[in-house]
Amino acid sequence: MNLKLRKSIVFSTALAVLLAVLLWLWLDRDRMTPTLLNPFLQGSRIQELQELHLAPRKIGAKTLTLVLADGATLQVQDLQLHNPLDLLFGSRNNRSRLSASQLIWTPAPDDTAPQKNARAIGTPDLSLHDLLQQLQRYLPNAMQIRQWQWRGAEPITGELQAQRNNADESAKVQISADGRQLKLDVRWRGEQFQFGAQIVAANGESIATLNGALNRDSAQSPAPQHWRGELTATARLDQFKTLPIPPDAVARLAGARGDVTMTVSGQLPDRLLQLDEYRDIAAEVRTESARLPVPDSTLGVPLELSLKTVAPFTVRLASVRPLQPEEIAGRGDLEITAENESAPLLWATISADDSAGQAKITVDGTLDFAAASGVLKAPPLQDALSPLVLDTPSGSARLHGSASLPALNQIDRDTAALRDIAVTLLPASTLKVSVTEKGQPGKVEPLLAPFNWRSGTAQVQLTEPLTVTAPTLPGKLQLEGGKIKLHLQEQRGTPLADIALSALSCELTDDYRCTLSASAQLPELSIPADNITVKDLALDSHLTLKLTDTEQRWQLQQLAVTADRLALETVSADNIAFRAGKIVCVDSGAPTCHSPSVDASVATLKGDDFEVGGTVGFTDVQFSRENLENRASARFHTDPLQLRLQGKYKADVSISGQLALTGDRVHGDSEVQSGAVTLKAAWQHDLQKNRGSAQLDMPAVTFSQGSPLSQSIAGLPVDIVAGTLTAGGNVSWPQLDGDQLRATLDQVAATHGDIFAVGASGQLAATHRDGHWLTPEPQPMRLDTLDVGLPIEKIRFTIGLNGDQDLTLGNISAELLDGKLHSKAVVWNLAGEERRSEVDIEGISLRNLADEMDAENFAASGTLDLQVPLITGKDGITVEQGKVQARPPGGRLRYYGAFSPEVLASNPSLKLVAGALEDYNYRELSGTVEYPPSGDMQMALKLVGRSNSVAADRDLIINLNLENNVPDTLRSLQASRDLTEALEKKLQ
Numbered sequence: 005m006n007l008k009l010r011k012s013i014v015f016s017t018a019l020a021v022l023l024a025v026l027l028w029l030w031l032d033r034d035r036m037t038p039t040l041l042n043p044f045l046q047g048s049r050i051q052e053l054q055e056l057h058l059a060p061r062k063i064g065a066k067t068l069t070l071v072l073a074d075g076a077t078l079q080v081q082d083l084q085l086h087n088p089l090d091l092l093f094g095s096r097n098n099r100s101r102l103s104a105s106q107l108i109w110t111p112a113p114d115d116t117a118p119q120k121n122a123r124a125i126g127t128p129d130l131s132l133h134d135l136l137q138q139l140q141r142y143l144p145n146a147m148q149i150r151q152w153q154w155r156g157a158e159p160i161t162g163e164l165q166a167q168r169n170n171a172d173e174s175a176k177v178q179i180s181a182d183g184r185q186l187k188l189d190v191r192w193r194g195e196q197f198q199f200g201a202q203i204v205a206a207n208g209e210s211i212a213t214l215n216g217a218l219n220r221d222s223a224q225s226p227a228p229q230h231w232r233g234e235l236t237a238t239a240r241l242d243q244f245k246t247l248p249i250p251p252d253a254v255a256r257l258a259g260a261r262g263d264v265t266m267t268v269s270g271q272l273p274d275r276l277l278q279l280d281e282y283r284d285i286a287a288e289v290r291t292e293s294a295r296l297p298v299p300d301s302t303l304g305v306p307l308e309l310s311l312k313t314v315a316p317f318t319v320r321l322a323s324v325r326p327l328q329p330e331e332i333a334g335r336g337d338l339e340i341t342a343e344n345e346s347a348p349l350l351w352a353t354i355s356a357d358d359s360a361g362q363a364k365i366t367v368d369g370t371l372d373f374a375a376a377s378g379v380l381k382a383p384p385l386q387d388a389l390s391p392l393v394l395d396t397p398s399g400s401a402r403l404h405g406s407a408s409l410p411a412l413n414q415i416d417r418d419t420a421a422l423r424d425i426a427v428t429l430l431p432a433s434t435l436k437v438s439v440t441e442k443g444q445p446g447k448v449e450p451l452l453a454p455f456n457w458r459s460g461t462a463q464v465q466l467t468e469p470l471t472v473t474a475p476t477l478p479g480k481l482q483l484e485g486g487k488i489k490l491h492l493q494e495q496r497g498t499p500l501a502d503i504a505l506s507a508l509s510c511e512l513t514d515d516y517r518c519t520l521s522a523s524a525q526l527p528e529l530s531i532p533a534d535n536i537t538v539k540d541l542a543l544d545s546h547l548t549l550k551l552t553d554t555e556q557r558w559q560l561q562q563l564a565v566t567a568d569r570l571a572l573e574t575v576s577a578d579n580i581a582f583r584a585g586k587i588v589c590v591d592s593g594a595p596t597c598h599s600p601s602v603d604a605s606v607a608t609l610k611g612d613d614f615e616v617g618g619t620v621g622f623t624d625v626q627f628s629r630e631n632l633e634n635r636a637s638a639r640f641h642t643d644p645l646q647l648r649l650q651g652k653y654k655a656d657v658s659i660s661g662q663l664a665l666t667g668d669r670v671h672g673d674s675e676v677q678s679g680a681v682t683l684k685a686a687w688q689h690d691l692q693k694n695r696g697s698a699q700l701d702m703p704a705v706t707f708s709q710g711s712p713l714s715q716s717i718a719g720l721p722v723d724i725v726a727g728t729l730t731a732g733g734n735v736s737w738p739q740l741d742g743d744q745l746r747a748t749l750d751q752v753a754a755t756h757g758d759i760f761a762v763g764a765s766g767q768l769a770a771t772h773r774d775g776h777w778l779t780p781e782p783q784p785m786r787l788d789t790l791d792v793g794l795p796i797e798k799i800r801f802t803i804g805l806n807g808d809q810d811l812t813l814g815n816i817s818a819e820l821l822d823g824k825l826h827s828k829a830v831v832w833n834l835a836g837e838e839r840r841s842e843v844d845i846e847g848i849s850l851r852n853l854a855d856e857m858d859a860e861n862f863a864a865s866g867t868l869d870l871q872v873p874l875i876t877g878k879d880g881i882t883v884e885q886g887k888v889q890a891r892p893p894g895g896r897l898r899y900y901g902a903f904s905p906e907v908l909a910s911n912p913s914l915k916l917v918a919g920a921l922e923d924y925n926y927r928e929l930s931g932t933v934e935y936p937p938s939g940d941m942q943m944a945l946k947l948v949g950r951s952n953s954v955a956a957d958r959d960l961i962i963n964l965n966l967e968n969n970v971p972d973t974l975r976s977l978q979a980s981r982d983l984t985e986a987l988e989k990k991l992q
Contacts, residue, residue, distance in 0.1 A: 048072045063088045075112025080104045090145075096168050102144045107152040107164075132218070132231060132274050136197055139190075140277035143168055143175055180443040182206070195220035220271070230281070241294060262294035269666040270321070279325040289334075290316035298340070304382025306343040311336055319357060332363040332409065347377040352403075363409035365422075371401040373435050373617030380437070395442045401433035401466070425474040429486070433466040439492075445751050455888070460494040470508070483510035483518070501526045506545075516551040540568035555592040563587060579607035589627075597627040602638075618645035620659075636665035647678075654718040655679075668692040680705050695738060700745075702731040707752075727752030727764065749785075758975070763788025770805060779804045782814050793974035794856050796820050810832040817845070822858070823847035838879030845870040850895055866895020866926070872933065879937040886933030894927040894949060920951035920960050927959075939971040 022180055048070060055066035068080045082105035090100040147166040154160040162181025174904050177188040182204030191198045201214040216235040219414035241260035267288045273281030290313045298307035317334030335355045339348040352369025379385065380394045381819040405427040430681040470486030489865035490503040503524040510518035522545055529538040543566075546557040564580040589597040625638040640663065644656040650759065655678040662670030671688035682703055689696030706728045712725035729752060766785035770777045782802035790796045799818040806813050811832045818825040824846050831839040850864035868888050875882040899921040926949035932941040943966040951960050 017905075027396050051077075061088075062090040070111075077108075077110040077112075079106075079110075081106040081110040082282050098141065098143060098168065100144045101146040101149075103146075103148045105150050107149045109153065110155045130276050132272065133220075136192060136218075140173075140192055145170070149801045160506070172626075197817040204244050209243060210240060211238040212237065219517050221379075227275055230270045230283075231274065232269075233272050234267070235263065236267045238263060238265045241296070260294075260296050262292050264289065264291045280323065282324040283322065285321040285324060286318065287320075288316045288318045288609045289313070303379050304379040304384035304493060308341045308343075310339040310341070310348075312881045314353075330900070332358050338369070342375060342378045344945050347372055347375045348752070349375045349379070358409075365407045367405035367427075369402070369403050371403065371433075371439075373397040373399045373401070391442045393442045394437045394535045395440065397435065397437045399434035399436050399463075399644050400428040401435070404430060414924075418550070423476050425476075426471055427473075429466055430469060431467055434463065436461060436463040437464075440461075460500060463491045464944065465491075468506075481510075483508060483512070499527055501517060514553070516549070518549045519547065521546050529656075530644060534575045535571075537571045538569070540567045550579055552657070555590060557591075558585065558587075558589040560587040575609070575611045577606045577609045579605075580604045587625075591861040595627075597987050599625040599627075600612035601625075615648035615651075616645050616657075619643045634665060635667075638663055649719075652719040657718060661683065661685075670696075679713075680707070680711055681713070681716040693735070693787050697734065697736040697740075699734045700732050702729075704728050704730040704748075713754075722754050722756050724752055724754045725760075726762070739772050739775075741773050745770045745777075759790075761787055761790045766803075768803065774807060776807050776809055778806050782812070790818075794821065794853075805834075810839065820845065820848065821852040823851040830874060830876075832876045838875060838877040841874040841876070843872040843874060845872065846862045849889075861900040863898040864895060866929065867891040870933070881935070882937055883933055883935035883941075886935070888929070888931050888933055888943065888945070890929030892927075894929065897921060897926060897947075899924075916954060917962055920962065922951075923953050924960075925949050930962075935970070939969050940967060941970050942967050977988075 050068070050559070050894070051071045052067060052069035053065060054068075055064075057064040061085075063085045064083070064229045065083045068079075068083050070078045070755055071403060072078060083101075086101040087099045102571045128388075140311065141201055144166070145168045147164070149164040149863035152162055152164055157796045158182050162179060164179050166175060166177040172191070172926050173193050174189065174191040177190070178185040179188075185204045187202045189200045191398040197218040199214075199216055203213075204210040205211050213239045214235070216233065218231050218233045220231050228756075241262050241264065260911070268285070271283040274282065281370075289312045291311060293309045293310060293312045298309055313336045315333070315335040317336065318331065320331040322330045327720045329681075332563055333356055335353065338350070338352045338354055339848035340350040341348045348373055350369055352367050355366045357366075359366055374397060376397050379393070380397060386393065390747060405425075407422045407425040409422065414857040425674075438459070441956065450529050466486060466488055468485055468487040470488070471484050473482045473484065474480060487504065487507045488504040488508075490505075492503075494500055494502040501524060503522070505520050505522050509520070510516070522543070524541075524543040526538070526541040529541050530536070545563040547562040548557075548561070550557040563584040565580075567580045570577045570580055582602070584599050584602040587597060587599040587602075601622065602622040603619055603627055604622075608615060619872045620640055620642045622638040622640045625636075627634070627636040629635070639661070641660040642658055644658050647655045647657045649654075649655075657676055657678045659674060659676050661672055661674035663670060667992060668691040669688060670691060674685045674687065676683040676685070682705070684701045684703070685698045687696060687698035692698065707724045707726055712718065713722075728750040729747065731745070731747040733743070735743050735745070746767070746769040748767050749764050753762040754760065755762065764785070766783065768779075768783055770779055770780075770786075783803040784800070784802050786798065786801075787799035790799055799816075800815040803812070805816065811834055812829050813827075813831075814829045816825065816830060816855075817829040825843065826846075827841065827843040830841040830843065846869045848868040848870065850868060852864045854864045865953055867890065871887040871890065872883055875884060880908045924947070928948040931943055943964075945964040945966065947962040947964065949962075950956060950958065954960060
């Protein structure tokens, strides 16, 4: 076979194979076309292709599904492209026509967008010149999408039509959806590009318009480097709700109305994403009256914001990156109105100016509190104040605010937007509001009712400027100045309180720190539930507060609380003062408080049976709360307290010690000192159960005439002037079985009026059992002398108190007028029940009695024995049918001048007896004694004897009825002596 034939066979075979491959590709074009084209789609890919038709003048496909580089999906049904070569290869006289029955756009899921295609999505080399060139070359002559769908969060369905006019170098595009239309007119001529857009509502009204123009800078080289652009947009806010925007945005714009116009112009780079090449950008915003609703989430009531530009707000930028403003200006009126209010809550004028080389924004406005009724009634404020209800506000506040932008030539992306921010509330700002407590039985404890106040008014007045400043925003806030006065009064007009805050200074950053001075005056504070009334209460202090994420710190300095009077049931206090130099409280999860010293003073504290005044000082005061349990401790001391008991006992008492609180238990150690007397106590009290106990110890104290008990406690009926006294015990409140009291007397001398006792010694002890105090057993006592006008000496007895409250002096013995007194027992019932006892007095010397009486008209001799039956009870001591008997051989009586001459002259028998008593020697003397509680002792005596002056040779019997007031007689005897001299003789 020759070479020529062999070549022919090879060519024929290759052609046949090529034709076979082309035929196979054509027959399997729906599957092979994506495989061939996908590598050239720069990250996008054809996912599905059905019924592809290829012809020189027409290309079509039943279905085309394209997955774009960002993950979005584009699906086209019944795609028809006429004159495809004009579209595929570009033409300024493009005659291609594109149509489809349906186009469905499905945005990419947030988590599926391929990161590797980020460059393809937004390349910094995006050229405006290229975009316009491609628009001119590839925009079809006609385009129709009978139905397009957006399957995003808010699905949209509509229709698209476009028509290109190659002669006029323009195009019109109309997109409709849900009755709304977007109309777009585009015109290009060389390096000039103009466009206009309008969104029209279903009712034919315009929602927004947009007009713009782009022109290549003619001063540039032929290569497109920069463009001049201008854009004007006008929006009708009341129509925005008709746009396919999210439901929450629709709700926010439901009440919006008015027109807003914005114009932007400047120099643009051809590479649109090169922000550092933008130059000379100017923006202007103006509106006649734009009204926007404000969500009620902040104040709890819907608000409406209204803005009207007096002079358009303009901003001119030398560059965008770095941000370099060159000029800012504008002025507008702002109003904020609460729902259902006819007047604005806030009216303000906002101005912007850079005439001084630095942009400054100022705000001057007025808050009208009368328009804040809805805000006060809204749930956020009502819930915060519950159960108090605020209503009918009135008054106003004027404010002035200012802020500066950084120097216009220094602004960049890292520079704070605002600097030197200051907002000042001006003096004479006043707020008045009614305050009522809303009863919520079973839910909220009454707040004002315990203070006898249910409704009234509160008035807040600012008398000095209050300014909030910040160097930058966001940044540290500073609150300075201001003097705030708060006046509270009842509904009927009675003043309740005046409160003043001044010297206010706060720093608000991540941490909060505030200092201020506070004072308050309350003419009267009444808490009927606790029967507490306070008159003219005043408080002054300086407060420092610091709050961090982990700690709260409060510090009170120079705290002073005073009151003219406080009354609590039967107790009252006058001129009360509570002062502390510093109190610091810290709460970092477990609150603690500490004060180096706290003083409390009262001029007079009165009760039914006491009165006291003085100062109590507390040092190292500590308080904490751990595991829901309160803990506190302090040391305390007093200056001498002026104590009065039962209106007659007085003492200057000094108290010192320490106390501690653990939960509901208060305990401590105390030392009470008054003169030479010291009482030590270790005590505890349960606040929850209202009961406690104390261990008492009074160390031995020695008294003398130079240091008597009266120097420690004045007004006692008995004064101890010598000897040693020791006491102690344990007591409870309320009293419990087992409580004990004890006292030891050693050679104690005491006085009671002109009565004195010397040499009292012994030990006394009492135990509380079954509701009564009693002695475990009779306790021996001794007394050297008891002088009641007549001396009683060598007194010995036992003392006992039983459960029937019988106080028994047992085994009594004593010496009296050379005689002896003894009794098995003398009983006195402390409850006033009647008790009977008997006392025997033997060997009383009448001579000694006459000597003690020191009467010139009376003398006697002889010895008497007495049997004295005693009856004790609530009325005192009674003697019934006591007996008196003289011992043989009798004695002698001399009684001169017993009766006046006038009485004797009229009674011869009495004259005979009087004469006999002037010199009477008795052999027998007997009779009875009666002694009533009045003290008027009555004696019926029978005397048998002879008188030398009357019938000396025979017996003369005399019956005498004597009556004498014993207390008066004893007082007469006491008055006839020098008590101090008599006492000193006994003490020697």
